[in-house]
Each structure stands twice: as C-alpha cells, then as structure tokens.
Amino acid sequence: MAIMKRIILHIDVNNAFLSWTAVNMLHKGSKIDIRNRYAVIGGDEATRHGIVLAKSIPAKKKGVQTAETLYNARKKCPYLEVYPPEFKVYKKYSDRMYTYLCNYSKKIERYSIDECFLDCTDIYQKYGDPVKLAYHIKNAIRDNFGFTVNVGVGDNKLLAKMASDFTKPDKVHTLFTSEIKDKMWPLNVNELFMIGKASSKKLHELNINTIGELANTDIDFLTRHFKSMGKMMWEYANGIDESDVESERGNPKSISTSVVLPYDYTNLDEIKKVLKNLSMDTGKRLRYKKMYAPNVSIWIKYHDFTKISKQLTLDKLINSDDDIYDNACKLLERIYNPDGDKKVRSLCVGVSNLTDQYKVQLSLLENNLKEENINDELKKTLEDIKRKYGDKSITYADRIGK
Numbered sequence: 001m002a003i004m005k006r007i008i009l010h011i012d013v014n015n016a017f018l019s020w021t022a023v024n025m026l027h028k029g030s031k032i033d034i035r036n037r038y039a040v041i042g043g044d045e046a047t048r049h050g051i052v053l054a055k056s057i058p059a060k061k062k063g064v065q066t067a068e069t070l071y072n073a074r075k076k077c078p079y080l081e082v083y084p085p086e087f088k089v090y091k092k093y094s095d096r097m098y099t100y101l102c103n104y105s106k107k108i109e110r111y112s113i114d115e116c117f118l119d120c121t122d123i124y125q126k127y128g129d130p131v132k133l134a135y136h137i138k139n140a141i142r143d144n145f146g147f148t149v150n151v152g153v154g155d156n157k158l159l160a161k162m163a164s165d166f167t168k169p170d171k172v173h174t175l176f177t178s179e180i181k182d183k184m185w186p187l188n189v190n191e192l193f194m195i196g197k198a199s200s201k202k203l204h205e206l207n208i209n210t211i212g213e214l215a216n217t218d219i220d221f222l223t224r225h226f227k228s229m230g231k232m233m234w235e236y237a238n239g240i241d242e243s244d245v246e247s248e249r250g251n252p253k254s255i256s257t258s259v260v261l262p263y264d265y266t267n268l269d270e271i272k273k274v275l276k277n278l279s280m281d282t283g284k285r286l287r288y289k290k291m292y293a294p295n296v297s298i299w300i301k302y303h304d305f306t307k308i309s310k311q312l313t314l315d316k317l318i319n320s321d322d323d324i325y326d327n328a329c330k331l332l333e334r335i336y337n338p339d340g341d342k343k344v345r346s347l348c349v350g351v352s353n354l355t356d357q358y359k360v361q362l363s364l365l366e367n368n369l370k371e372e373n374i375n376d377e378l379k380k381t382l383e384d385i386k387r388k389y390g391d392k393s394i395t396y397a398d399r400i401g402k
Contacts, residue, residue, distance in 0.1 A: 007130045008245065009118040010152040010160035011101065011137065013094075014169035016114035017041045017054035017262075019147040020093045021083055026146065038062065039081040042070045043263065053085055053262045067263070085262055090114075096145060104137065109245045112260055112346075117157055119245040134172040142170065158241035159184075161193055180239045185212030192236055198304050199226065199233070211237050252289070256297075256350030257281040264303045264343035271336070271344055272329060278349035279325035286324075286351060292317035293351035296327040300336060303343040310335045317355065324351060 013019060015035075022035045034056060041054040050070040062077040074080050094113045101108055107119035120133060127133040134151040142148050152164030153174045162184060163175035175183055190200035192211050206225065208214050214222075215237035222230030235241070257278045265271050275298070286293060294317050299309035310331045318324065328349050336344070 005121075006155050007120045007124050008154055008157050008160040009120055009130070009134055009137070010111075010154075010157070010164040011097075011116045011118065011141075012150045012152070012161075012164040013097070013114035014148045014150060015054055015056075016094075016147075017085060017090060018056055018083075020090050021086060023093065023146040024086070024089045034081065034083060037081055038077050038079055039083060040064060040070070040073060041085050042073075042082045043085070045070050045082065051263050093145065093147070097141060097149075100141070100144070101137070104133075107245045107247045109247060111161075112258060115161075117160065117245045119247075131172060131174060138170065138172055156239070156241040157243055157245065158193060158236055159239055165191070175239075177239050181212070184239065185210060185215060185237075187211050189214050189237075192233070194236065195233065196304055196306075199229070202226075253354060254350055254352035255282055255285050255289070255291075255293075255354065256348050257285070258299075258346060258348035260346045261344065264345055266338070266343050268336075268338045271332065271347070274347055275328045275332060275349060276321075276325050278347060279328055280321045282349050282351060283319060283321035283324050286319045286354070289354070289356075291354045291356050292319045293354050294318075295352040296324055296331065297348075297350045297352065298328050298331045298335075299348045299350075300332075300344055301346040303345050306342075308335050311352075318351075324349065 018039065018041050019035060021041060022033055026033060036058065037056060038059045039056045040052045040059055042052050043050050052064060052066050052068055052070060052073050055064045055066060055073075059073075059077055059080065064073045064076055064080070070080075070082060090113060094110075098108070098110055098116060101116055101118060105118045105120055105123055109117040111117055120130065124130045124133045127136055130153045134153050138149055138151045148170040150164045150166075150168050150170070151172045152160040152162065152166075153172065153176075154160035154163050155176050159175040159177070159180070163173040166173040166175075166183075187210065189195060189203050189209060189211055190197075192214070195203070202225065203209075203214065208217055214233060217234065219231060219234050222234055224230070226233060259274065259278060261274065265274070294314050295311055296314065296318075297309060297311040299307060301307045312327050312331055314327065318327075336342075
C-alpha cells in the first residue's frame with residue numbers, strides 16, 4: 001500500500017496587528033480603514049519603546065519599516081497616523097480564527113498569535129485538492145472575519161511555512177518537495193526559515209548566497225562553522241522536516257503558550273509580566289482539559305534568533321496560574337541575565353507529562369489536603385464565572401488597566 005503524502009497548510013494573518021486593529025475599529029463604527037491610510041501600530045513615542053510594530057501598505061511604500069523608531073518613520077512620512085497596540089484585541093481575533101480552523105482538522109497547531117498549522121492529509125480530498133481547500137479557508141476567513149491571510153501548502157511544516165511567506169497579501173502558494181529546486185533554491189539564503197541575521201551574514205562571508213548553494217554544501221563543512229545548527233540549515237535548505245503538527249485537541253501530552261514580542265525586551269519586570277500572561281493562558285487551557293502537570297518549562301528566543309530553554313520537575317502536580325508562574329520565574333532567573341547584551345524576542349511557557357489523575361503524596365498533612373480541596377473548588381468556581389461572563393469578569397489586581 002502506498003503511503004499517503006502529507007498535506008500541511010500554514011495560515012498566516014497578513015499584517016496581523018494593524019489588520020486586527022483596523023477590523024476592530026470598523027466594528028466599533030469607525031468610518032476609516034487604517035489599512036488604506038499612512039498608518040502604523042507603534043509604542044509610546046515619549047519613551048524608548050516608540051517603534052513601529054506594524055505598518056500599512058501605503059506607509060511601507062513611503063519607506064517606513066517595522067522596528068524602526070517612530071521618529072525616523074515620521075521623517076519619511078510626516079502625516080503618519082500612529083495607533084497603540086491592543087493585545088487583548090489581537091488575542092480575541094486570534095482565538096476566533098483558531099476556533100474556526102478547528103472545524104477543518106483535529107490536527108491543528110497554534111504556532112504563534114497569528115499563525116496556525118493544519119495537517120489536512122485526511123480531509124483535503126473532500127474539497128477536490130489541497131489548493132482548493134486552501135482557497136476555501138483563505139476566502140472564508142476574509143469574508144467571515146474581515147482580515148486576510150496567506151495560506152501556504154506543502155508536504156511538511158517547513159515547506160508550508162516557506163510557501164506562506166511568498167507574495168502577499170491574500171494569497172495561496174504551494175511549495176511541495178518536487179518544487180523546491182524551482183521555487184526555493186533561487187532565494188537568498190536569508191529567506192530560509194530560522195536563518196537569523198548573524199547566520200546569514202556568516203553564510204555570505206563563506207560565499208553561500210542562495211538556499212540552493214546551502215543545500216549543496218557539505219554537511220561537515222557547515223557543522224565546522226555552525227556546530228549543530230549546520231545540520232539543521234542543510235536539512236531545511238533541502239526541504240527536510242519530519243516534525244508533526246502538535247495538536248492540543250483531545251488529551252495532549254503538553255500545553256504551551258508562546259508570544260512574539262512587539263519589540264525586543266530587556267527589562268526584567270516587563271518580561272515577568274509577559275510570563276504571567278503566558279502562565280495564565282497555559283493554566284486556563286490546562287484546567288479546561290481537567291489535567292495536571294508535574295513539569296514546567298520556558299524557552300526564550302533572543303534578537304539574534306538563538307534560543308535557550310529550561311525545564312523543572314516538581315514534587316507535586318499543579319494546574320494553577322500561580323504555580324505555573326512561580327516556577328516559570330524560577331526558570332527565568334536560571335537562564336536569563338538581565339545585565340547581559342541579549343534582547344528577548346519571544347517567550348514560551350509550557351507544562352508537560354500531563355495527567356487527568358490528581359495524586360497527592362501521602363506525606364502531606366491533613367490540613368494541606370483540605371487546603372488543596374478548597375483551592376480546587378475555588379479555581380473551578382472562578383473558571384465557571386469566566387466562562388459565563390468572560391475573561392475580564394475576574395482578573396489579577398496588577399492586571400487591571402493593562
């Protein structure tokens with residue numbers, strides 16, 4: 001029996017922060033669509049965080065670039081309109097899209113706030129072929145939610161993601177293994193997924209300028225210059241990626257929440273605030289599944305795309321936000337040096353080795369057992385209130401107004 005080729009879709013929201021702000025403004029009665037104006041999403045201009053987080057197409061045509069200061073952006077476009085980031089709004093539209101995509105496949109992975117992978121191997125034939133399915137999803141998201149996405153179609157996650165990064169917006173692109181030489185190999189090596197600025201610069205210094213040249217470079221040569229990353233570079237350049245779409249539907253083995261930050265963070269207090277939000281989201285999903293975890297982990301990706309992770313095994317099972325957050329902070333203190341030169345680009349908080357059977361060590365005293373039962377009842381009541389009246393009905397005191 002022939003093995004069925006995998007069909008993976010990568011859905012990527014076009015200019016997510018600005019698009020979601022625009023849609024939210026229109027829903028509130030605004031008469032303007034900032035996607036068609038000289039507009040950006042930007043931080044506070046009065047602080048060092050006054051940088052461009054997202055830009056409209058008209059602003060891009062004026063030379064405005066993501067991550068540049070608003071001061072410089074205004075030099076290029078004096079009539080620039082600046083709108084503040086609204087992460088609660090972004091999460092709302094991200095959740096809506098994710099919930100909608102769950103209707104298509106049980107194998108769905110939320111890769112970031114504005115990206116999802118779908119394994120459509122078992123369902124694409126209902127729509128005729130993978131490309132027809134991709135167009136169906138793309139058009140449905142545009143018509144139902146008011147924002148556009150690119151959809152990449154490939155036979156693994158890497159190729160699907162690379163395909164979705166081709167011309168934008170509101171497009172469907174394919175990148176199957178048979179198309180790698182024609183569509184991917186001519187690209188500049190810095191367009192390969194996971195190749196950061198430092199690695200790209202070093203590759204160019206080694207006279208490796210295209211993805212095709214990287215794909216045909218000796219692996220031993222690459223590992224001498226890039227260590228373990230060299231093998232990964234070679235595999236990606238050749239379109240090799242065996243990773244699965246890591247679905248959280250059903251009873252997952254792990255749950256994690258990650259975020260790409262709007263700018264590179266260096267302030268420890270700011271980083272901890274992000275960890276708290278990620279811990280709360282992870283805890284909420286853990287309790288929704290009625291599961292517990294003995295392991296907490298975090299990873300940090302820096303501005304130069306290097307990544308470091310750490311895991312902690314506990315002597316008890318947990319599923320509360322506080323327990324997840326407290327242990328995430330312990331891990332942060334072990335791996336992050338606030339006095340160093342590393343800037344944090346993205347963060348993740350996760351729990352693993354999940355179980356739906358809560359076990360208490362026999363050595364615990366009776367009053368501790370009673371306290372656990374009280375806490376469980378309290379958590380259940382709080383979650384019931386949030387499900388009925390919304391997440392904003394109850395919140396931590398230090399999150400009010402944020």
